[in-house]
Amino acid sequence: MDLRDSPDERQFRAELRDWLATVLPTLPPKPHVTDWPGRREYDTAWQVQLYEAGYAGINWPKEYGGRGATPTEHLIFLEESERAGAPYVGVNFVGLLHAGPTLIAEASPQVQEAHLAAILRGDEVWCQGFSEPGAGSDLASLRTRAVRDGDDYVVSGQKIWTSHAEVADFCELLVRTDSDAPKHRGISWLILPIDSPGVEVRPLRTIYGSAEFSEVFLDEVRVPVANRVGAENDGWRVAMVTFSFERGTAFVSELLQSIELLESLVGIARSTGNGAHPWDDLGIRRELGHLAADLDALWSLTKRNVSQASRTGVPGVGGSVFKLHYSEVRHRLGDLALRILDRAGLSFDDLAGPGSGEQVHGWVHAMSISIAAGTSQIQRNILGERVLGLPRER
Amino acid sequence: MDFELSDDQEALQGAVRRLCAGVYPMDTVRSLEAQGGVERALWRRLADAGVFALRLPAAAGGVGLGSCEAVLVFEELGRALVPGPLLWTHLGAGVVDGAGSGDQVVGGVERRAQDRPLPLVVEHLAALDRLLVLDDTGVWEVDPTAVKGELVPHPLDPLTPLHTVDQLPPGTQLAGADTAASWRLDGTALAAALLLGLAEAVTDMAVAYAKERQQFERPIGSFQAVKHILADMLVRTEVARAAVYSAGVHLDDPGVGDVRRAVSTAKLMAGEAALVNGKACIQVHGGMGFTWEVDAHLYLKRARVLDTVFGSAQSQAEVMAALI
Numbered sequence: 001m002d003l004r005d006s007p008d009e010r011q012f013r014a015e016l017r018d019w020l021a022t023v024l025p026t027l028p029p030k031p032h033v034t035d036w037p038g039r040r041e042y043d044t045a046w047q048v049q050l051y052e053a054g055y056a057g058i059n060w061p062k063e064y065g066g067r068g069a070t071p072t073e074h075l076i077f078l079e080e081s082e083r084a085g086a087p088y089v090g091v092n093f094v095g096l097l098h099a100g101p102t103l104i105a106e107a108s109p110q111v112q113e114a115h116l117a118a119i120l121r122g123d124e125v126w127c128q129g130f131s132e133p134g135a136g137s138d139l140a141s142l143r144t145r146a147v148r149d150g151d152d153y154v155v156s157g158q159k160i161w162t163s164h165a166e167v168a169d170f171c172e173l174l175v176r177t178d179s180d181a182p183k184h185r186g187i188s189w190l191i192l193p194i195d196s197p198g199v200e201v202r203p204l205r206t207i208y209g210s211a212e213f214s215e216v217f218l219d220e221v222r223v224p225v226a227n228r229v230g231a232e233n234d235g236w237r238v239a240m241v242t243f244s245f246e247r248g249t250a251f252v253s254e255l256l257q258s259i260e261l262l263e264s265l266v267g268i269a270r271s272t273g274n275g276a277h278p279w280d281d282l283g284i285r286r287e288l289g290h291l292a293a294d295l296d297a298l299w300s301l302t303k304r305n306v307s308q309a310s311r312t313g314v315p316g317v318g319g320s321v322f323k324l325h326y327s328e329v330r331h332r333l334g335d336l337a338l339r340i341l342d343r344a345g346l347s348f349d350d351l352a353g354p355g356s357g358e359q360v361h362g363w364v365h366a367m368s369i370s371i372a373a374g375t376s377q378i379q380r381n382i383l384g385e386r387v388l389g390l391p392r393e394r
Numbered sequence: 395m396d397f398e399l400s401d402d403q404e405a406l407q408g409a410v411r412r413l414c415a416g417v418y419p420m421d422t423v424r425s426l427e428a429q430g431g432v433e434r435a436l437w438r439r440l441a442d443a444g445v446f447a448l449r450l451p452a453a454a455g456g457v458g459l460g461s462c463e464a465v466l467v468f469e470e471l472g473r474a475l476v477p478g479p480l481l482w483t484h485l486g487a488g489v490v491d492g493a494g495s496g497d498q499v500v501g502g503v504e505r506r507a508q509d510r511p512l513p514l515v516v517e518h519l520a521a522l523d524r525l526l527v528l529d530d531t532g533v534w535e536v537d538p539t540a541v542k543g544e545l546v547p548h549p550l551d552p553l554t555p556l557h558t559v560d561q562l563p564p565g566t567q568l569a570g571a572d573t574a575a576s577w578r579l580d581g582t583a584l585a586a587a588l589l590l591g592l593a594e595a596v597t598d599m600a601v602a603y604a605k606e607r608q609q610f611e612r613p614i615g616s617f618q619a620v621k622h623i624l625a626d627m628l629v630r631t632e633v634a635r636a637a638v639y640s641a642g643v644h645l646d647d648p649g650v651g652d653v654r655r656a657v658s659t660a661k662l663m664a665g666e667a668a669l670v671n672g673k674a675c676i677q678v679h680g681g682m683g684f685t686w687e688v689d690a691h692l693y694l695k696r697a698r699v700l701d702t703v704f705g706s707a708q709s710q711a712e713v714m715a716a717l718i
Contacts, residue, residue, distance in 0.1 A: 002643070003647070262718070282712075285715040286708060288718060289714030293658065296655065300659075303397040318632070321629050324626070389601075390616065390624065393618055
């Protein structure tokens with residue numbers, strides 16, 4: 001057990017820190033969360049800067065234009081970026097973390113050539129067309145159909161919860177190509193150009209009041225067979241490859257943001273309130289301390305997960321363990337923030353000084369963490385069945 | 395960075411696990427209730443395996459290992475529910491002759507400035523050769539036979555007998571404030587390691603029972619209502635493990651971060667895991683879990699004892715608040 005950087009890791013961290021200190025002061029202000037075209041421009045411009053400095057596709061293999069960093073270096077990259085206040089991947093999330101790695105593992109050289117460099121340079125933005133109104137936690141029951149017609153598939157159906165679809169160029173799409181096969185076996189993985197005729201993107205207004213994700217309607221959309229990744233009807237396996245790429249680093253930026261959120265909440269607890277500050281309340285102080293311990297423990301767990309991925313080359317089940325506890329911690333952090341803010345917590349605006357609106361936003365955000373990317377209930381089934389070896393229900 | 399166990403550490407962990415299974419199987423642990431949890435011959439087996447002299451340098455007759463290894467060893471002692479003043483004998487090995495070799499059974503008590511006036515509650519007093527007192531000024535030794543204690547008739551943990559003590563004799567100083575402060579950190583981390591072992595043991599016990607116990611013509615572990623309790627037990631254990639191992643690394647290499655914060659996090663997370671998992675284990679066992687014959691209660695009761703040493707989860711939360 002060793003938590004120190006190796007000499008190579010130390011050098012990588014130092015170079016990255018220097019670079020971030022040079023470029024971050026020159027960044028323009030970030031467009032508001034409701035301005036997605038503005039966000040696309042901002043996020044892809046940052047991607048170009050990363051590309052030019054050699055930090056794009058940090059964990060992608062070098063032969064595909066990435067940096068070929070180890071999982072630990074990837075962790076360092078995320079840690080230093082977050083601590084320095086660098087932009088997060090934003091709209092480039094699916095391209096860099098899901099679609100790109102999937103293409104590297106599964107696509108033909110022609111498809112790789114068409115997309116990988118463009119993703120790294122910020123020229124292409126991707127979204128994920130996996131979930132459907134009737135297929136969320138039970139993803140394999142998806143119904144969007146693709147029927148072969150010559151060199152095309154003709155695709156009809158509906159996707160939902162598609163983040164950034166309004167500003168995306170391509171969608172990684174799961175479709176049913178054999179409705180008679182067992183449900184996991186009749187699925188294919190396609191690349192859908194989002195401007196194809198018959199694609200309609202309708203933004204959904206979220207619980208925040210803003211539009212972050214969309215419904216995508218597909219009405220006899222023609223997708224070339226050449227856009228299929230992996231064999232026909234083998235898309236479920238390809239999708240599992242997509243999920244496996246995160247290797248324990250998926251929540252690093254989230255976790256570090258939570259640590260900052262907690263520190264900011266401590267500042268609010270010490271300065272706000274009528275008369276006595278919330279910080280003077282022993283119960284509140286203890287819960288703040290307790291949450292600090294939870295977040296520190298989650299940071300240690302992240303390091304164990306990354307170490308395990310480095311040793312074995314595959315992520316373990318640490319992701320489910322992390323997500324379950326992290327979701328709970330974020331709910332507790334949000335609840336405590338609202339307890340501290342009292343009536344100043346009735347708005348996303350900063351009624352209790354700088355950062356108070358962000359706490360309210362965080363309270364709402366917690367509700368998505370325990371639902372997205374596998375609900376807490378699904379994660380418990382995964383751990384119960386795959387790790388503890390308990391029998392399936394039914 | 396490599397936060398997985400090394401091959402040597404894995405081998406050590408396996409060896410201690412086998413030692414505990416051989417020397418302290420559950421029947422033996424239970425049989426120690428009559429003599430207050432300490433049996434000299436078994437104690438010496440722990441000493442021979444290096445449990446108490448683990449972190450002493452080889453020149454002083456020790457094994458020369460670090461806190462990372464100590465944490466792994468204490469995790470296994472917790473898993474096996476080994477009774478007795480393990481923490482204090484280990485801490486005392488550097489200053490009390492015969493502690494490391496198992497010739498002397500060393501107990502201890504913390505005397506905290508914020509404590510209400512006496513009585514102190516002292517564990518295992520009747521079994522001790524030496525009694526250490528830890529306070530902010532240093533480590534003191536008191537002759538246990540000179541301590542006037544009242545045996546507590548109904549201790550919560552049957553394997554941790556207690557005495558109440560109204561007044562401690564002055565004693566002699568063995569070490570100063572610096573040693574006392576470092577013992578507090580070591581003791582907190584090792585108590586956390588014992589609690590981690592308890593949290594794992596009750597998870598394993600509950601999972602095994604849920605696979606075997608049939609209700610409604612199915613193993614109860616197939617029902618989500620039960621499965622989710624067990625998954626949560628696993629999550630608490632793994633989060634606690636990360637925190638406890640991190641505390642071990644911080645003690646060996648203070649340059650990696652704030653040691654106080656790391657050990658407080660470990661104690662808080664492991665204490666919570668052991669206590670909540672202990673209750674969950676009883677719940678999964680249903681009515682049988684409420685009986686004396688099923689082991690579940692023994693783990694929960696030990697978790698309660700260990701939560702009160704070197705700072706409860708509650709007091710660790712206050713320490714953390716002061717460090718944010």
